[in-house]
Amino acid sequence: MNDKSMFSLLAHRNLGVVAPGGGHREADPDARALRLSVARLNEAQRIARIGSWELDLVDGRLTWSDEIFNLFEIDKRQFGATYEAFLNAIHPEDRDAVNAAYTRSLETQTPYEISHRLLMADGRIKHVHEHCESDFDASGKPLRSVGTVQDISDLKRAEFALEQSEAKLLLLNSELEDRVKARTAELQAANAELTDSLERLRQARTQLVQSEKMAALGGLVAGVAHEINTPLGIGVTAASHLELKVRHLGERFRTGALSRADMEGFLGTAAESSEMVLSNLKRAAELIRSFKQVAVDQTGEHRRRFKLKDYLGEVLLSLSPQINRTRHSVSLECPPELELDGYPGSFSQIVTNLLLNSLLHGFDGVDAGHVTIRVGELSQELLLTYADDGRGIAAEHLPHVFEPFYTTKRGQGGSGLGLHIVYNIVTQKLGGSITCESSPGNGVVFEIRVPRPVPMRGAQNAVDGAPTHAF
DSSP: OTTSOHHHHHTTSOOOBOOTTTTOOOOSHHHHHHHHHHHHHHHHHHHHTEEEEEEETTTOOEEEOHHHHHHHTOOTTTOOOSHHHHHHHBOTTTHHHHHHHHHHHHHHTOOEEEEEEEEOTTSOEEEEEEEEEEEEOTTOOEEEEEEEEEEOHHHHHHHHHHHHHHHHHHHHHHHHHHHHHHHHHHHHHHHHHHHHHHHHHHHHHHHHHHHHHHHHHHHHHHHHHHHOSOOOTHHHHHHHHHHHHHHHHHHHHHTTOOOHHHHHHHHHHHHHHHHHHHHHOGGGHHHHHHHHHHHHHHHOOOOEEEEHHHHHHHHHHHTHHHHHTSSOEEEEEOOTTOEEEEOHHHHHHHHHHHHHHIIIIITTTOSSOEEEEEEEEOSSEEEEEEEEOSSOOOTTTGGGTTSTTOOSOBTTTBOSOHHHHHHHIIIIISOOEEEEEEOTTSOEEEEEEEESSOOOOOSOOOOOOOOOOOO
């Protein structure tokens, strides 16, 4: 075909357009059958929206099926049977591509397929897919081309909708990733805040224990003043003043108004008054020395040898001001020769916290309760049993008695740390175990087992055990 398009050659010819079955008289049954077949073919093409065409390249005769006229929306009675009329139905941007595809197929003697657009008279656009094959003679001259045209507008719309959906999906995925990143950042920030809150809680707990430790030490000093029967001169004045300060401190502590300045002022007063008491009450030196030993053991971690019964007696003596204000009583059963090499301050803290717990909780509503402290020796253990005949512990509270800050006296003097401190001292400092048995109306029994000899303290230490109002 050289460089000239076959469509260009056909454009200058008067192409005849023949509608199947049009203008021919049925001469016999075969013609009738042919007409019926053509009608069925046209119906099938209409349903499938596929039209067929045939171009005789020898005489230029062009034949379209009815469906092609429908697809191109051209009235076959007005179709000029010209190449220009055909090209005018194709979208201007696709005409060159269609012409080039057909020309190339004739030159290469190969079929071609192409999808392109049709521009309707009202501006609408249709998408069609064409397929064409051609016949050639022995010399390669093209004789006839036949082809199909299928309406693929619905397919293109589906593809476009799919592309839109994929684009939306990509956008949603991107937004989801951004949300996940934002949520992850929020969770990380919340986790950091939680970690910081836990650290602040731990520090607050430690500060509370230390505050109660100092308050207990002040109470111990006040107890010394109460137990001395022969105060002299300024010793009486110093002790009275100290007692007043302790009460004032206790009121501020109970009302939550206690400040660091109050505590520092109290410590200064306590130190000064204690010095005055010690310097003026020479005749009570031995008694004061025993109280001092208990105070040192409670606030320190010194290991030494001591006789347990004598030491526990000194601890109970230091607690006598609290006991003597009530009708409750305490009995101690311990072998007098029992000697330990360990940490006396731990035993002081254990007994003090348990006894204060009984006074505050166990004997609430009880007129005259009794506490029994019994110490016995096993083969490799020391068994300390603490029991009171108070009102006992309800079943729902019993599993929680050793938990920190768990108290039934919130706002009434209970911090919820006392039994937790006892538990830590027994299990961590002394390497032992503690159990609690109780029921409402039947008092409480704590059984403490400590290995002998008492193990040296390792790297893991319990929270320092200040006497507190525990459960």
